[in-house]
Amino acid sequence: MTRWFEDIVIDEVFPLGAHTFGKEEIIRFAQLYDPQYFHTDPGLARHSHFGGLVASGWHTVSVGHRKMVDALDAEAGRLRAAGQEPGVSGPSPGVNAMEFKVPVRPGDTVTYELAVTDKRPSNSLPGWGLLFNRLTATNQRGELVYRAEIVGFSKLRDFRMPLKLKLLLALTNLPLIGPLVRRKA
């Protein structure tokens, strides 16, 4: 998120934009990463229960990630233009759940949305918070393509470092004691 942890509103929907999947890009992705016949060969795909070529779920998810990166980048630009400092997001530790619902066929347009469903300060990383993101992808008929629960880190704006941690950090910066403290920590 390009907002600070404290400013993130639970369940506020953040539109990420849409992508139309072409036949060639579906086949190209699948040849590299998911070469199953219903993702790579329109002729053979007719024998599958899909009845034709469909995109790899990993492809629709990767495009969803791209949409999120672009939307957050644009939001950061808007905040800077308004004279505000955007929040800082950290790496994602993982994905709790990913459900593929209806397949994506060539020509389908998928619209992506993001919402933070829960947040809490991190226990392991002082100064950071954990975000529980829900990403949904919907096709042009309003059918759910996939739903994901993705975990992310976001920096706390109002973080005051506890005195104990400040002292420890100060000690690690001293030339003689530093290496000893660092080894202990």
Place this chain on the structure above:
Amino acid sequence: MTNPVTQDRRHFEDLSVGEIITLGHATVTREMIFAFAREFDPLPFHLDEAAAKASLLGGLASSGWQTGALSLRMLVDSFLSKIASCGGLGFENLKWKNPVMAGDTIGGTVTIAALRRSGSHPRWGIVTLDFDIRNQKDKQVLTMRLANLVECREVAA
């Protein structure tokens, strides 16, 4: 109605819980990292070596989604293209344990954790697969549990 593409492949009835699939290997090159990042994850530390050196990871690393996609590719080559697979249902508990750096070679195993018939479709079964993906130093880089549909030979009563 049999599917001519998959009729000679292993079906749901041929799989057993506990079966371990040994994956091949994939070496992740700079060019692969750049190509994936340009299309799906255009963050400076996946696109530029200098930015990558200055980042938390200290060097060029693949997008976590690319690590997952390469893990899937290895499973397709070793398993999904040899069974009567009819697509993925999703996954859970995906964890990016350690970054995959440019030049790393990944591989690992996938274990069949569960097998059950589909409740909604008499010709389908669901195979649950646990991924354990490691780098060349045997350090875990990714784990996840994937659910995939597979055709059954016998229609459920």
